[in-house]
Amino acid sequence: MTMLQPMPNSGTLPFLPAGPAYPLPFHSRKTSTFSTPPANKSPSPLARLRLRRRRPRTLTLALPAAAAQAATMVSDGAYAGIDRVLWTEAEIAARVSEVAAELTADLRGLRLREPAVFVGVATGAFVFLADLVRRVDAPLAVDLVRAESYGDGTVSSGRPTITSDLKVDVAGKHVVVVEDIVDTGNTVSCLIAHLEKKGASSISVCTFLDKPARRSADFQLVGDGKFYRGFECPDYFVVGYGMDYAEFYRNLPYVGVLKAEMYKKDTSN
Numbered sequence: 150m151t152m153l154q155p156m157p158n159s160g161t162l163p164f165l166p167a168g169p170a171y172p173l174p175f176h177s178r179k180t181s182t183f184s185t186p187p188a189n190k191s192p193s194p195l196a197r198l199r200l201r202r203r204r205p206r207t208l209t210l211a212l213p214a215a216a217a218q219a220a221t222m223v224s225d226g227a228y229a230g231i232d233r234v235l236w237t238e239a240e241i242a243a244r245v246s247e248v249a250a251e252l253t254a255d256l257r258g259l260r261l262r263e264p265a266v267f268v269g270v271a272t273g274a275f276v277f278l279a280d281l282v283r284r285v286d287a288p289l290a291v292d293l294v295r296a297e298s299y300g301d302g303t304v305s306s307g308r309p310t311i312t313s314d315l316k317v318d319v320a321g322k323h324v325v326v327v328e329d330i331v332d333t334g335n336t337v338s339c340l341i342a343h344l345e346k347k348g349a350s351s352i353s354v355c356t357f358l359d360k361p362a363r364r365s366a367d368f369q370l371v372g373d374g375k376f377y378r379g380f381e382c383p384d385y386f387v388v389g390y391g392m393d394y395a396e397f398y399r400n401l402p403y404v405g406v407l408k409a410e411m412y413k414k415d416t417s418n
């Protein structure tokens with residue numbers, strides 16, 4: 150299932166330039182500064198080991214074809230392929246603070262006997278989760294669950310698979326599922342069922358983006374659970390702030406619409 154346009158390049162991604170030797174600095178214990186070893190002196194075994202590091206190094210990593218092609222989307226240190234920015238880094242930061250303040254007030258109001266467990270849905274939620282929990286002023290535990298349904302495409306398989314489970318015991322606890330995006334609703338509905346089975350007493354969902362136009366699966370919050378969302382997302386395939394296309398773009402600090410020509414129509418589902 151390769152959605153990217155064919156690119157002429159090979160399947161290797163150079164991380165360091167080939168060419169002349171790049172001698173690595175030697176750390177001198179005495180001075181705590183970096184220096185090169187004295188010339189014409191037989192090197193000690195330790196120095197010999199260090200000397201090996203002076204060889205010119207070109208690290209190439211074999212990548213699957215789609216990933217190698219996606220790597221060529223990078224131009225001048227920025228990603229190509231973004232049609233337009235929907236939310237800037239500053240707008241995101243401001244909104245995440247508001248959502249965290251709402252969560253803080255609600256968690257305090259619930260007077261929980263045990264701290265809430267914030268369950269981030271890997272991989273996409275990792276950025277939002279990190280930003281959010283640092284702004285919530287209440288005791289909480291953090292855990293991760295991995296659910297996948299999009300693979301390398303832009304269309305949900307409709308059957309999310311939980312490929313990595315929780316470490317924390319959520320029985321009898323208030324759980325906040327932290328998502329980067331609720332789109333069809335398949336993932337969140339599958340996770341709520343999963344957490345209910347594990348005995349969570351109440352389940353909230355806090356999603357950075359909510360794309361109601363694509364919703365096809367209903368989900369019910371549990372007990373005192375509440376739905377929180379950062380922004381309502383228009384019906385575009387978006388990337389950045391943790392969200393990917395074929396595992397790329399997650400590191401963009403903003404959210405943008407991916408140009409349609411970056412992917413072909415996904416016929417795999």
Ligand SMILES: O=P(O)(O)OC[C@H]1O[C@H](OP(=O)(O)OP(=O)(O)O)[C@H](O)[C@@H]1O
Binds near residue numbers: 270274328
């Ligand atoms: O509401 P839905 O239609 O189910 O879509 C939402 C899910 O899709 C994405 O996960 P994906 O399967 O792409 O895995 P990822 O988090 O590793 O990117 C996203 O991170 C959500 O978890």
Ligand code: HPA
Binds near residue numbers: 299330332393394
């Ligand atoms: O629009 C989206 N972008 C990235 N990942 C997603 N998973 C569901 N919808 C999206």
